[in-house]
Amino acid sequence: MAGKSPWGSGGGKGSNDEGSGGDDSTSGDVPSSEGSKGPRNPWLPPGKDRGEPRRSASIEDIFKNRGPEGPRRTGGGGKGPNFRLPERPGGKSWFPLALGGLAAVWILTTSVHQVAPAEQALVSWIGGKYSRTMDSGFQVTLPYPIQSVDKENVQEIRSEKIPAGDTQKLILTGDQNLVDLSYLIRWNIGDLALFRYRLADPIETVREAAETAMRQSVAELELDTVLSGEGRAEIEQNVRERMQAILDAYQAGIVVQGIEIDKTDPPETVVDAFKDVSAAEQDAQAELNRARRYAQQLLARAQGDAAAFDKIYAEYRLAPDVTRRRLYYETMESVLRETDKTVIEADGVTPYLPLPEVQRRNRASQAEGQ
Amino acid sequence: MDSIWQNYKLPIIAIIVLAILAAMSIVFVGEDEQAVVLQGGEPVKTINKFNPDEPFGATNAGIQWHLPLVQRVQIVDRRILDLDMERQQVLTSDQQRLQVDAYARFRIIDPIEMVRNARTEGNVANQLAPILTSVLRQELGRRTFASLLTAERGNAMTNIRDILDRQARQYGAQVLDVRIKRADLPDGTPLEAAFTRMQSDRQEEAETIRAQGRRDAQIIRAEAEGQAARIYATAYGKDPDFYDFYRAMQSYRTTFQNSESESSFILSPDNEYLNQFRGRR
Numbered sequence: 001m002a003g004k005s006p007w008g009s010g011g012g013k014g015s016n017d018e019g020s021g022g023d024d025s026t027s028g029d030v031p032s033s034e035g036s037k038g039p040r041n042p043w044l045p046p047g048k049d050r051g052e053p054r055r056s057a058s059i060e061d062i063f064k065n066r067g068p069e070g071p072r073r074t075g076g077g078g079k080g081p082n083f084r085l086p087e088r089p090g091g092k093s094w095f096p097l098a099l100g101g102l103a104a105v106w107i108l109t110t111s112v113h114q115v116a117p118a119e120q121a122l123v124s125w126i127g128g129k130y131s132r133t134m135d136s137g138f139q140v141t142l143p144y145p146i147q148s149v150d151k152e153n154v155q156e157i158r159s160e161k162i163p164a165g166d167t168q169k170l171i172l173t174g175d176q177n178l179v180d181l182s183y184l185i186r187w188n189i190g191d192l193a194l195f196r197y198r199l200a201d202p203i204e205t206v207r208e209a210a211e212t213a214m215r216q217s218v219a220e221l222e223l224d225t226v227l228s229g230e231g232r233a234e235i236e237q238n239v240r241e242r243m244q245a246i247l248d249a250y251q252a253g254i255v256v257q258g259i260e261i262d263k264t265d266p267p268e269t270v271v272d273a274f275k276d277v278s279a280a281e282q283d284a285q286a287e288l289n290r291a292r293r294y295a296q297q298l299l300a301r302a303q304g305d306a307a308a309f310d311k312i313y314a315e316y317r318l319a320p321d322v323t324r325r326r327l328y329y330e331t332m333e334s335v336l337r338e339t340d341k342t343v344i345e346a347d348g349v350t351p352y353l354p355l356p357e358v359q360r361r362n363r364a365s366q367a368e369g370q
Numbered sequence: 371m372d373s374i375w376q377n378y379k380l381p382i383i384a385i386i387v388l389a390i391l392a393a394m395s396i397v398f399v400g401e402d403e404q405a406v407v408l409q410g411g412e413p414v415k416t417i418n419k420f421n422p423d424e425p426f427g428a429t430n431a432g433i434q435w436h437l438p439l440v441q442r443v444q445i446v447d448r449r450i451l452d453l454d455m456e457r458q459q460v461l462t463s464d465q466q467r468l469q470v471d472a473y474a475r476f477r478i479i480d481p482i483e484m485v486r487n488a489r490t491e492g493n494v495a496n497q498l499a500p501i502l503t504s505v506l507r508q509e510l511g512r513r514t515f516a517s518l519l520t521a522e523r524g525n526a527m528t529n530i531r532d533i534l535d536r537q538a539r540q541y542g543a544q545v546l547d548v549r550i551k552r553a554d555l556p557d558g559t560p561l562e563a564a565f566t567r568m569q570s571d572r573q574e575e576a577e578t579i580r581a582q583g584r585r586d587a588q589i590i591r592a593e594a595e596g597q598a599a600r601i602y603a604t605a606y607g608k609d610p611d612f613y614d615f616y617r618a619m620q621s622y623r624t625t626f627q628n629s630e631s632e633s634s635f636i637l638s639p640d641n642e643y644l645n646q647f648r649g650r651r
Binding site for chain 1: 398399401402403426427429431432433434447448449450451452473475515516519546547550551552553554555564565567568569571572573576577579580582583584586587588590591593594595597598599601602604605606608609613615616619622623627634635636637638639642643644647
């Protein structure tokens with residue numbers, strides 16, 4: 001800037017555009033010398049091929065000399081006409097004022113910063129030296145090239161999923177079994193300066209620290225504890241603490257908010273065997289249920305029988321002989337009523353046993369014959 | 371314009387030359403960078419060398435100067451760098467194979483040494499990687515598989531770090547940490563064997579559960595039977611003689627009253643049932 005101002009003020013008189021100041025100075029020169037060449041133009045067309053470069057140059061100059069309305073001025077000069085057309089009262093150029101205005105805008109926009117509540121911002125000097133960390137709110141710094149500001153959301157919880165895809169991630173447990181485990185790390189930036197300046201690759205570091213901590217924590221437990229979920233809270237807690245310790249040792253400026261274990265499964269290859277265990281549990285339960293059902297029936301039956309006996313026995317006690325007889329006759333009656341009976345009166349007679357059988361067969365065959 | 375150029379030709383040229391010289395002798399060293407000034411290829415001094423006690427902002431970071439043309443500046447990372455080891459198979463002391471993925475974290479603490487002996491940070495990592503591998507193999511090879519999984523791991527890692535750190539010092543680097551990222555069973559036979567073992571473990575468990583289920587069911591049944599017997603005994607024991615009679619009656623009914631079986635009775639008139647048959651009295 002300091003280097004530009006002498007050029008700018010110099011150009012401000014002769015022309016308007018500091019960037020093309022060099023051009024303008026030549027254009028200031030050339031027309032005067034080539035203005036005399038002007039009359040030559042009509043002479044040139046026949047020798048067109050030879051005089052081409054010079055002729056085109058002179059045409060440009062003619063356009064330039066025509067004034068600000070010339071196509072070259074408006075086309076190439078950029079903001080040229082805007083400054084040039086209106087003149088300040090007193091005949092001075094607007095240019096220094098405009099420049100000053102621009103500088104003011106520049107300073108305002110690059111030195112006042114709004115840092116959102118969740119954000120922090122690092123202020124660094126030109127060249128990269130750290131100056132300070134700004135908290136949220138309106139903050140003022142020196143304008144841009146002197147101090148630059150790098151805002152970052154520090155409260156936002158970032159998450160890393162491990163493993164990244166849906167792949168299997170086998171981890172060895174303490175009893176040398178394998179478990180397929182996936183989890184989520186939630187973290188945020190605790191100290192922006194440390195986060196920015198201490199680690200070459202903070203995110204990779206988070207992932208690696210998590211993995212180390214996870215494997216170590218899982219290796220302390222047995223497979224069943226990991227799978228059943230009862231060790232889950234313990235693992236999550238352990239991993240978080242270990243990770244934090246590792247990251248703190250690196251001064252990473254990272255706060256681990258939590259670890260969420262997403263899935264703990266047996267490896268795919270042996271999943272069937274694991275399912276069979278739960279099937280076995282179901283089977284055993286079913287077996288027990290069947291046994292209980294049987295037991296209930298048996299007991300109910302015994303109780304029923306006992307109760308029935310008790311009732312009868314109570315009657316029996318009141319009139320033993322009569323009851324006994326009654327029961328006897330009733331039973332015999334109902335038994336003999338439905339069976340074939342043969343009463344043999346005479347002693348010494350050998351009964352022809354199958355007789356009733358034969359009779360019945362005859363009857364059956366007659367019934368068939370009809 | 372003309373007049374400025376004419377009048378101040380020399381100062382302008384001087385300013386330009388100075389600016390160019392300044393550009394050539396200025397170097398920006400970021401807060402996360404350190405720099406080595408090289409003169410004729412030989413490191414002569416450091417800028418913003420790592421010092422853990424310096425808070426950010428109090429360091430020498432920022433705009434720094436060196437002699438143009440004569441001196442050259444090499445920027446060296448000041449941050450903690452990552453040294454990733456390739457997956458290695460390690461044979462533990464109990465002859466188990468283990469696939470190990472480890473990483474080390476290091477930092478250049480002496481950029482001059484580093485530039486002299488390794489030139490760049492990348493080279494340091496390249497030099498350290500094989501050392502890490504061999505140290506890791508050596509150290510882990512002394513331990514059993516089981517101890518690697520659990521408690522002793524920390525101890526092993528500290529040893530490895532110390533050994534690697536000694537080697538790293540000659541490259542101006544400090545090894546902060548060595549950790550096993552992953553320790554897996556190698557693919558193929560060892561992994562298959564582990565799966566088979568897990569499978570058989572589970573099969574055993576499943577069978578045990580089933581057998582226990584059967585056992586418990588049997589016990590339940592037996593207990594019920596015992597209890598039923600006790601109920602019967604309590605009830606019937608009050609009069610065994612009557613019970614005998616009563617039960618006999620029940621038994622006759624169920625035995626003979628079944629209409630599907632064909633039973634025939636041949637009764638002698640002496641039968642108790644027929645004792646009234648003859649009308650005696």
